[in-house]
Amino acid sequence: MxxxxxxxxxTERSLSLGTRLCLGLDPRLDAYEGRDALRQHTLAVLDACAxxxxxxxxxxxxxxxxxxxxxxxxxxxxxxxxxxxxxIILDGKRGDIGSTAAAYAQxxxxxxxxxxxxxxxxxxxxxxxxxxxxxxRANGGAVFVLVKTSNPGQADFQGSGVSEKVxxxxxxxxxxxxxxxxxxxxSVGAVVGAxxxxxxxxxxxxxPQALLLLPGLGAQGAKAADLAPAFLPGGTGAVxxxxxxxxxxxxxxxxAAASAARAFRDELNAALSGSI
Numbered sequence: 508m509x510x511x512x513x514x515x516x517x518t519e520r521s522l523s524l525g526t527r528l529c530l531g532l533d534p535r536l537d538a539y540e541g542r543d544a545l546r547q548h549t550l551a552v553l554d555a556c557a558x559x560x561x562x563x564x565x566x567x568x569x570x571x572x573x574x575x576x577x578x579x580x581x582x583x584x585x586x587x588x589x590x591x592x593x594x595i596i597l598d599g600k601r602g603d604i605g606s607t608a609a610a611y612a613q614x615x616x617x618x619x620x621x622x623x624x625x626x627x628x629x630x631x632x633x634x635x636x637x638x639x640x641x642x643x644r645a646n647g648g649a650v651f652v653l654v655k656t657s658n659p660g661q662a663d664f665q666g667s668g669v670s671e672k673v674x675x676x677x678x679x680x681x682x683x684x685x686x687x688x689x690x691x692x693x694s695v696g697a698v699v700g701a702x703x704x705x706x707x708x709x710x711x712x713x714x715p716q717a718l719l720l721l722p723g724l725g726a727q728g729a730k731a732a733d734l735a736p737a738f739l740p741g742g743t744g745a746v747x748x749x750x751x752x753x754x755x756x757x758x759x760x761x762x763a764a765a766s767a768a769r770a771f772r773d774e775l776n777a778a779l780s781g782s783i
Contacts, residue, residue, distance in 0.1 A: 513623045513649040514692040514718055517594045518743050521561040527742065527775045528768060529596065529720065530560040531750025532584065533569045538755065542573070546580055551761045552754050553587055556768040561746050562594040564720075565622075567615075585622065595622035596720065600653060601639070602628030608635050612642035616650075624649035626698055626720070630664075633676050640680060640695055649694045649718065652677050655710065657700030657723035673697075674713045681716035692718050692744065699737065701729035701747055708736035711744075719745040724771060725752025731774035735781075742779040747771075 521527055532549055539545040553563065565584060570577040588595050601611040615625045616639070627639045627650045639650045654677065655661065655670045674697065681693030696718035699710045711719070719737050723729035724747050737745040749771050757763035 510647060512647045512694065513594055513643075514694060514696075516592075516623070517562055517718070517746065518692070520592065520594065521743065521746070522741075524558065524561070525776060526559055526561045526772045527738070527746055527779070528560050528772045529746040529748040530556050530563045530593075530753060530768060531566065531598075531722075531748050532563060532754060533566040533750045534573075534580075534754070535569065536573065538759065542576060544759075545573075546583075548759055548761065549580070549584065549754075550587055552764045553584065553593075554591070555761050555765040556753060557588075557591045557593055559765070559768040559772040560593060562596055563588050564596040564598050564748055564750070566750065567597055567599040594624070596624045596626070596649075596651065597622035598626045600626050600628045602631055602635050604631055604635055609638040609642075612638045616642040616648050617646050621646075622648070624651060624696070626651045626653065628653050629673050629676070636676070636680070636695075643694050644684070649696055651696040651698050651718075651720045654697040654714075655699045655703055655706065657702045657727055657729070661700070671713070674710060677714050677717050681714070685716055689715050692716055696720060698722065701734055701737075702727055704729070704733035704736070707734065711737055711739075717744075720748060721745055722748040725749040725767075731771065732778045734775065735778045738779060742776075747775055 534545050534549045570581040597615050615621055629652050643650045654673050677697050680695040684693045685691040693716045697714050698720045701721035701723035753764050753767045756767035
């Protein structure tokens with residue numbers, strides 16, 4: 508881990524490169540002739556798309572599905588991302604109680620295959636967030652708490668004020684960390700689906716010190732032009748994730764992946780043209 512906090516590193520990279528794009532890397536074994544091809548392509552896409560990305564987000568499920576070899580690939584991917592000075596968000600949606608939560612936090616927020624940040628699931632209660640938040644703060648990292656996910660089925664359990672309660676806890680944790688300064692981002696961020704554009708201004712107001720991770724751009728149908736309300740003045744405070752729409756933009760064509768990443772970056776910048 509670097510001594511510079513995750514939120515600062517991501518914001519500085521976003522501003523210096525002019526990008527709000529989070530590069531998702533979700534390698535699917537059935538798309539390749541074998542493991543070597545998967546590894547080479549995934550690392551090549553990372554390298555080609557890095558100039559257009561503010562951060563990278565491996566979805567842990569795809570690496571776990573590959574067994575021990577997949578964990579080694581994840582470590583190699585994280586090492587390559589660090590060489591590129593690319594902040595890493597591990598999308599694991601972990602959440603549990605007590606020592607189990609602490610073990611998850613140790614696994615994914617420190618160590619060889621850890622990221623700089625981790626997505627976490629608050630479903631078991633606010634107390635389950637504590638080990639993750641403590642580990643993130645100790646390592647200069649961050650957590651992204653699931654508040655309003657991008658899938659249509661989220662309404663089954665995230666309605667009736669549940670998401671609002673989670674957002675209130677995210678706000679409380681942020682205020683606990685950085686005080687009342689509305690210009691400083693907390694290490695406790697939130698996942699809010701880019702597929703809910705009409706709600707983004709409300710979530711931004713509800714969590715003013717939270718870095719927002721907006722999944723759903725591209726394959727899930729979200730449009731960059733609709734996402735400006737999620738951002739803070741100056742075009743900071745949020746990153747927008749696209750995975751399949753980049754890594755497999757045209758089969759296994761790495762240059763097509765880079766072109767897709769560049770296009771998403773440009774679309775997001777155009778949407779924010781009045782504030783950056």
